[in-house]
Each structure stands twice: as C-alpha cells, then as structure tokens.
Amino acid sequence: MSISHRQFRAKRVYEVTPRGGQRELRLSDRIVELGDQEFDWYQKVRSWLPSIRGLADLSKDLAMDEAKVPKFLEALEKSGLLYRVESPDKPMTGLEFHGAFSGILSSWLSEAFEHPFWERMMSGRGSARLFTGWLIELYHYTKNANRHMPLSCAQSHEKPIKQLRAKHYAEEWNHYHYFMKSLKALGFTEPQIADSVPLPMTLALSNFMRQAARHDVLAYSVCSAVLEGTTTDRGTYSPYYQKSADLYGVPQDAVTPIFAHLDLDVKYQHSDLFRDILETVPVMPPERASLVLDYGHQLVEHIWLWTDNIEKYYQVDSNLVPRRPFDVVLD
C-alpha cells in the first residue's frame, strides 16, 4: 500500500517529559512513552508531514529502509500520535460537541496557564508590580467585554442563543468595577485606571473575541467557555491570588473584590452557558465543529501570549504603570 504524508497529521502533544531514558508525551487522553531514538524519529516525521518532501527523503532522515517507513507511521498512528486526515468525521449534535470539548478543556487550560509567569509568581520570584500589572490588564479585559459581548448578540441569528448571550452580557457588563476596587485599594485613582491604555495583547484578546463574534456565535461561545473554564471552582484561582497577596504584601482589600467577582461567576453558573447554548444546536457539520474548536484553541494561545506580554512589560521597572495615552501637547 502506498503511503504519503498527506494522509496523516500529528495530534497535539501538550507536554513532553523526560523520564528514565524515555520521553513521556502527554496527549489529551493518554500518555505515550517513546525511547530516545523513537522520539527523534517522531520529531522528524512531524516536520516531514507538512512538507513537500517525499517518502524517500523521510526514509533517508530516519536512516530506515523505505519499505519500513509506512509501518512506522502506522505504529505512530496506533499509539495516538498521528491520525488519518481522510477518515471522514460525521455531523454531531451540539451536546455531542460539548462532550468532545469538555474532554479536552483541561488539557487546553493546562497549556494556557503553563507560562512560566505563574510558577514565578507562586514561588516568590514575582513582585507586587507584576501582580498589579496583571490586575490592570484584567480590568481592561473585563471592561472590554463591552466591545464583544453585545456584538455576539447582534451577530446571533437564533433566538434562544441571542437570549442566552444577552443574559450573559447583562450579568457581566459592569464587572470591571471589581477590578477598579482592587486597584483603588492598591493606591490608584479612578481616572488613572479608567484613562489608561491596555497592553497590545490585552486589546488583542477583545479584538479576537470580536472577530469570533462576527464569524460564528458558536466560535465566540467556545472562547467565552474557555475563559469561564478558569473559574469553575475556587480551587483554580484562590491559590494564585491569596499566595500573591501573602508573598508580595498585597493588602487584603485588593484581593477581596477579585474573590467576590469570581464567586459571582460561579453563582451565575457561567461555566454552564456553553452547554446551554449547544443544547439548542441540533446538528453541527464536521466543518463547523472543527472551526469552533479551532477558535477555542486560538483563544488558549492568546491567553499564553497575553501572560507573556504582561510579564515582559511589567517586569521592567522603568515602564509606566498604569500606561497612559499619548498626547501631542503633553508628550
């Protein structure tokens, strides 16, 4: 049987951990162990798959008889590291899609929050300045919900989904006040914060949500679900805020409003909203399901780079906090 790279694609690997002369590759549903040589081969296959190079080139890269290469690819497929592109996906119901999404959400969140910033903050190598920066950007992100949440209502076509999205907006639109309260407890004035300029990646998050809202309300909703996924239970956020407060001398008054905000999200059961929306979707063609999923994963990557942007800006002592807009007379 002839085999080509166009038949296969690589599954997402969320983590590679060296362990006793082996590598553990963590997928969303399993861990695959590879020896050093197999891992090297696997990496060569990964870069060969989307290339224009032929099977003979791969065989040379792997120093493996060309006749044996298809077997190796099939072995990688069996292990779960590769999948076949041509096997057709079937349409699914909205609830079936929710099941698939729920199965990968925790892997996605681990990817979003694996940025070294979090470990740095939790281990005492962070600073009050970084904590403040994170809060300022959260303020902007939350306020910018007013740029995308109503847009998602405007772009929805199905009444039940419009309704659910509008209710969510009504419950969330003014939550930036919680962050304003925290920032005031840190000594900032209201105009200083309200007139400040968000980092480009903070703005990018809301611009991406606007893009999703215009494209497909389910694409928008999956992004919203990824974000709400971070607040499903107190265990996910409590340690960061409390420990930062303890480590960096952040006054309790600055942390209390954040917990109040997160508790409110839990009370409103916003993490169930995506399920409620999908319940109204009788069928999702595979193309739409893939598109929606892809938006969700792009949001995960946005969160990672957002964190990076915050760390890079606020760790520099000479950078202004908060960031003010440019004025041709004053600057």
Add this chain to the structure above:
Amino acid sequence: MSALPSVSTVAERPLLKRTVAVNRQPGRVVLQHLRDEIELEGAAAQLFSKMEAQLDGKTPVDAIAAGLKEKPARLRALLGQLEKAGVVSLLSANDDAKLTTGMEFYAIHRERCLYWLEDVYRHPLWEKIVTGKASRAQVLGFAFEKYHYIEAAFEHMGIAASNASPEMMPHLARHFIEEYTHGDIYRRGLRSLFPDDIILHSQPLPSTRALVNYLNECAARSSFAYYAGNELLQMTENTGDSDAGKSVDDFYGAMRKHYPYTDKLIDSFIAHTKADQALGHADAFVLMCESVPPLTRREVNDALNVAKNMAEHLVLFMDGIDTFYDRFATVPRLPCDLKSE
C-alpha cells in the same frame, strides 16, 4: 504652527513634557526627548533648575517668575527656546481649539514614528537570526508570519477602503488594489518548502492576528487614524534609501548563510520589497496629509495613539515569533480539528 493664532492675553502655563528625561551634571543639565538631547549650560542650566519643579502646566509664567524673584522676560526667553526644541509646551486655554494642518501632522508623525520604531529595530530576534542563533522554527515562523501579515491586506485594506472618508477613499482604494496580490509573492517563497494547500490553511500566531485585527478595527473606525498607523508599518519597508538598503541586504545575506534552506524565501522577501518600491508607496501618506482638512487636537491624538499602538503591536509581532516558536516549535501552524486534539 497652527491654523488658529494663539491669543496673547491668555496666560501660558509651561509644562515640561512628560516624556522628557532630565539628567543633571556639574554645571549643566541635559534634557533627553525622543532621539534628541538638549544641553543647557551656565545661567540657562541654573535658571532651568530653579523653575523645573513648577513646569507642571498649572502655574502661569508670571507667577513662576514672581515666586523665583526673576524677571518674567528672562523666563519667557528660555521657555521659548525650550518650546522650540520640543521639550516644553506652553499650555493655554486655547489648546483644544487649535487646528493642525495635514502637513504639520505629517512632520510630527514622522518624528514620533521614527522614535517609536526604535524598539522594533532593537528586538533581539534580528540579532538571533543574523548570528544563526535562531531555531529553524523561529526562522520559518518569521517567514510564515510575514506572509500572514502581508496576506491580511485583504482584510484591513479592504475594510479601510470600504469605510473610507471621502477625501481618503481614492488613496485607500488605490493602496488596496496595489497590495492585495503581495501575499502571493511570499507564498511563492514558502512553496519551495511546503505544499500550497498547507500554506493557504496555515494559521498566524495570536500576535500576528493581534496586529491584523488592530489594523482591521482602526480601518473600520477612522480612515485617517488607520493610515497613520499603517504608515508606521510602511516606514519599516525598504524604500530605496541606500543605508537602509544595505542593512536589509546584510540581514538577508546572514540569513542565507546560516539558514541555506531559506534561499527561495529570501528571494520572495526581496521581490516584495522591489514590488513596493516600484509602487512609490513612500509618497502615499504625504498625499493623504495634503488632502485632509485641518485636524483638531483630539484627531491628532487619536491618529498618533494609533501609530504608537501600532509600533507596540509590531514589537508584539516580533515577540510572538521569538517567544512562541521557541516554546511551541510547530511550523507551519495548522488549525485544529475534531481529531487533532
């Protein structure tokens, strides 16, 4: 300087611009602003030091003079020089009513953008590529992200043309029509390494998406502010200036040396630069500035804030390639589907 004359009866309140850094040395004061340094010596340095604390934009010149027991004329003379040098603003109640002509704006924009672009040129990714320290993923990622950015002309230039103000429409229409094929020039280079359908379906980094979406949002909202931001991006292209041309040639030379597989990619980068040069885009913004009605302070600030934000988005674009491809070395980036996760 402005379309409306300032009214001399209005008390002027001097402000040392917020972006000025003051360095004191024995017998002299150095004021750093943008790319300039203004040196004050002797009596001028002494007088500046005496009044510096009151250059807060709240106190009239006469009141400062009275407090310091100095002649107002002496203060005015120095403040006038400092205003000319661009480090002091003499605030008055008329500031918001002043209008700036398009060509005055052009000069301010150019001066500021050259300064804001310094962070882009200082980005460590350039050095990594030139010295061969960048990884394969970073180098190929650089090519892909450039492609995605150029290909996004369809998005932001299309949105800009379709939302254009009357005086900006001919410029924005022409720009879109001249640019929309340029992504294909980059695609030709990428096809030396990747199949066409993979390139077409590949996905930009969030940081590249951020730059494109920012352009899209500005294009929908204000034609002039959008182009003020776009012009900053155009200023990074090699427009034929011999010094800039040499550094670009050196960059590509080093890239070819360290990453021989990028040969065809670099050919496509150069082909794109030549295509841009042939179109004379360097003049487009001057023509726009000549054609816009005088701008209010609010409009000037809006357009300059967009340009400043664009520079920050450009740094983010570079950061994304440097940091994201270092941590997640998959290139090209394909969209996920039901089986990939």
